[in-house]
Amino acid sequence: MNFIARVLRFLFWLLVVSWGLRLLRRIVGGMLRDQAAAAPQTTDASAGILAPAARRLVRDPVCGMHVDETRSIPLPEGGELLHFCSPACRDAYAGSTKKFAANG
Numbered sequence: 001m002n003f004i005a006r007v008l009r010f011l012f013w014l015l016v017v018s019w020g021l022r023l024l025r026r027i028v029g030g031m032l033r034d035q036a037a038a039a040p041q042t043t044d045a046s047a048g049i050l051a052p053a054a055r056r057l058v059r060d061p062v063c064g065m066h067v068d069e070t071r072s073i074p075l076p077e078g079g080e081l082l083h084f085c086s087p088a089c090r091d092a093y094a095g096s097t098k099k100f101a102a103n104g
Contacts, residue, residue: 058083062093 057066065085072083073090077097084090 060085060089062089065089 056069058069058072059066060072061082061084063085067083067085069083072085073087075082075084075090075094082093084093
């Protein structure tokens with residue numbers, strides 16, 4: 001009788017713990033969903049529409065590093081907008097184009 005009582009007690013506590021974990025998971029999941037829904041939405045100033053969650057990566061022409069377009073350092077060059085990862089890469093590119101312009 002003692003063995004059956006222990007097995008039943010174990011099954012009872014296993015059921016209680018599994019229900020508790022499921023409840024905790026639902027609570028945390030709900031909090032995360034509410035937090036994601038309450039996050040500020042970024043808008044595109046020119047079109048007035050919501051920007052997509054994914055950001056576009058651009059490549060630095062000097063070092064080849066991929067950078068988030070919103071965090072890059074832009075440089076207009078001949079009707080084209082180039083993006084750099086740092087001011088050093090931007091200055092290196094500007095210096096090299098000045099050398100080519102002086103030689104040409």
